[in-house]
Amino acid sequence: MMQPRPASTLALLRDSADGFEVLMLQRSRKAAFLPGYYVFPGGAVDAGDADSGLAAFADGHDEASARELLGVEHDALGYLVAAIRECFEEAGLLLARDDAGQHPGPAHPVLASAREPVTRGELSLAALCDAHGLRLPLGEMTYIDHWVTPPGAPRRFDTRFFLARAPADQVPAHDGRETINHCWLTPQEALTQHRAGKRQFGAPTLTVLRRLARFNNAADALDDARRRKPKPFPTEPWPARKNGDPILLHPGDAAYPEVRKRDPQAYGQLEARIEPGQWTPVGESIWRLTVPNPSVMTGPGTNSYLIRDPGGDLVIDPGPHHEQHLHRLLDQCGGQLRAILVTHTHGDHSPGAQALKAATGAPLIGLPPPADGHQDLTFRPDHIPADGETIELDGTRLKILHTPGHASNHLCFLHEGEGMLFSGDHIMQGSTVVINPPDGDMTDYLNALMNLLEEEMEWIAPGHGFLMAYPQLVIDLLVTHRLSRERKVVRALRKVGPAPLETLVGEAYADAATALHRMAERSLLAHLLKLEKDGRARREGDDWVLC
Numbered sequence: 041m042m043q044p045r046p047a048s049t050l051a052l053l054r055d056s057a058d059g060f061e062v063l064m065l066q067r068s069r070k071a072a073f074l075p076g077y078y079v080f081p082g083g084a085v086d087a088g089d090a091d092s093g094l095a096a097f098a099d100g101h102d103e104a105s106a107r108e109l110l111g112v113e114h115d116a117l118g119y120l121v122a123a124i125r126e127c128f129e130e131a132g133l134l135l136a137r138d139d140a141g142q143h144p145g146p147a148h149p150v151l152a153s154a155r156e157p158v159t160r161g162e163l164s165l166a167a168l169c170d171a172h173g174l175r176l177p178l179g180e181m182t183y184i185d186h187w188v189t190p191p192g193a194p195r196r197f198d199t200r201f202f203l204a205r206a207p208a209d210q211v212p213a214h215d216g217r218e219t220i221n222h223c224w225l226t227p228q229e230a231l232t233q234h235r236a237g238k239r240q241f242g243a244p245t246l247t248v249l250r251r252l253a254r255f256n257n258a259a260d261a262l263d264d265a266r267r268r269k270p271k272p273f274p275t276e277p278w279p280a281r282k283n284g285d286p287i288l289l290h291p292g293d294a295a296y297p298e299v300r301k302r303d304p305q306a307y308g309q310l311e312a313r314i315e316p317g318q319w320t321p322v323g324e325s326i327w328r329l330t331v332p333n334p335s336v337m338t339g340p341g342t343n344s345y346l347i348r349d350p351g352g353d354l355v356i357d358p359g360p361h362h363e364q365h366l367h368r369l370l371d372q373c374g375g376q377l378r379a380i381l382v383t384h385t386h387g388d389h390s391p392g393a394q395a396l397k398a399a400t401g402a403p404l405i406g407l408p409p410p411a412d413g414h415q416d417l418t419f420r421p422d423h424i425p426a427d428g429e430t431i432e433l434d435g436t437r438l439k440i441l442h443t444p445g446h447a448s449n450h451l452c453f454l455h456e457g458e459g460m461l462f463s464g465d466h467i468m469q470g471s472t473v474v475i476n477p478p479d480g481d482m483t484d485y486l487n488a489l490m491n492l493l494e495e496e497m498e499w500i501a502p503g504h505g506f507l508m509a510y511p512q513l514v515i516d517l518l519v520t521h522r523l524s525r526e527r528k529v530v531r532a533l534r535k536v537g538p539a540p541l542e543t544l545v546g547e548a549y550a551d552a553a554t555a556l557h558r559m560a561e562r563s564l565l566a567h568l569l570k571l572e573k574d575g576r577a578r579r580e581g582d583d584w585v586l587c
Contacts, residue, residue: 048201066222078240084197099176181202183269231253242520251265316330436456440453441454443492445482466488537586545560575587
């Protein structure tokens with residue numbers, strides 16, 4: 041497995057009439073990692089960034105305090121120095137101060153003469169500081185986040201994110217090589233443009249932007265970051281068992297987050313696989329039971345969830361009408377249920393609801409099935425909930441959220457006490473959700489994902505697969521994937537349009553196996569219908585054309 045390389049990034053803030061802005065750089069479209077995306081200045085930590093000679097020019101941190109700040113065992117100062125160096129190389133802004141405590145101004149020789157030698161590795165930051173009488177104000181940098189690129193990416197980085205005020209009077213300039221554009225955006229503007237597909241941002245960048253967007257000025261944003269030390273992103277392997285044999289799970293393995301949650305002491309006795317028919321505790325009051333209906337579409341099977349509560353137990357998604365599975369549900373709840381909740385009415389999630397109701401008398405809660413020919417028409421809810429409606433539990437609530445897209449009647453349920461989102465098929469593990477028009481709608485799907493980011497969550501409990509940690513990052517990655525595909529669809533329209541679906545799919549899904557193109561046509565149609573709603577594409581008979 042490719043080991044992530046240490047890296048740093050620096051978000052520079054400046055006050056403006058609209059609150060405060062963040063400097064964003066656009067990466068080259070030829071870059072192997074995140075081509076064309078807007079990012080904060082940053083990059084890999086070089087060997088010279090941890091040079092012991094730099095300590096003589098550093099203020100605010102030494103190696104010991106940097107280790108305590110970042111939670112690393114060696115070369116911690118290098119992360120802070122790398123953030124300053126990369127910002128200078130990529131954006132032309134140098135976070136440094138002279139003997140009078142001032143940032144170098146636009147006429148200072150260091151800005152005119154040192155950038156290229158530093159970029160080429162001909163001039164170290166220590167030599168730069170010595171020659172120009174400068175010091176590196178490491179204490180002005182605030183540590184805000186930690187992110188490790190998941191396995192499978194072309195490049196992997198173990199990245200520390202920092203904030204600082206932009207040096208006064210210095211003017212940014214992208215380097216024209218690694219970065220091809222730059223702009224100042226308020227965090228709110230950046231998020232709005234991401235949502236509209238106007239600019240692309242990576243998931244960790246969005247996490248920082250979303251946190252900054254809660255504040256009206258840079259001072260409050262920096263104060264909040266100083267008070268709230270980031271949680272270290274897990275990187276160490278975790279012991280488990282598979283088919284009884286001891287194994288080590290790594291970050292990026294599907295079972296890793298759930299096994300860590302359920303076995304915090306690392307005893308290594310948990311099975312790293314989902315066993316249909318076996319009850320599994322996934323929270324203090326939450327249990328999972330998986331139907332033995334594995335397939336290409338259902339993964340290991342459909343998950344049913346039981347929420348134990350003194351006021352009466354609740355079941356989410358009874359699954360298909362599977363006798364053994366329904367008997368296990370009934371045995372576990374003692375034949376008594378307060379309510380039966382259904383995320384949506386596809387055949388692997390809801391047909392068991394009527395039998396469970398008949399056995400317990402519990403009311404069915406969900407939205408009626410749409411008449412698209414792919415739904416369980418036996419599901420007739422006793423209560424049709426409104427978006428945002430809640431069910432009172434012992435000391436907490438279960439919040440009902442309308443999340444159309446995969447299906448127009450899709451709901452998610454948020455257990456606020458556990459911070460656990462029961463996502464049905466809105467968010468799945470290991471595969472993208474099928475959006476099949478006309479009932480499936482890409483615009484609705486993306487909007488519902490964006491709305492979920494406003495909720496307080498710690499875990500996603502999907503309809504298929506293990507628990508997923510870092511729900512905001514999971515959602516950001518899903519949205520980024522869909523918007524990236526949308527851009528490929530636009531490029532395909534520009535290149536071969538006007539053209540029918542069967543022609544466009546080969547261009548827009550050139551990265552997918554040809555055997556999958558028939559299935560991909562449905563997703564392509566969903567993207568085209570979204571572009572049509574956005575006024576960016578239109579139909580001309582059987583052909584699609586870019587507006």
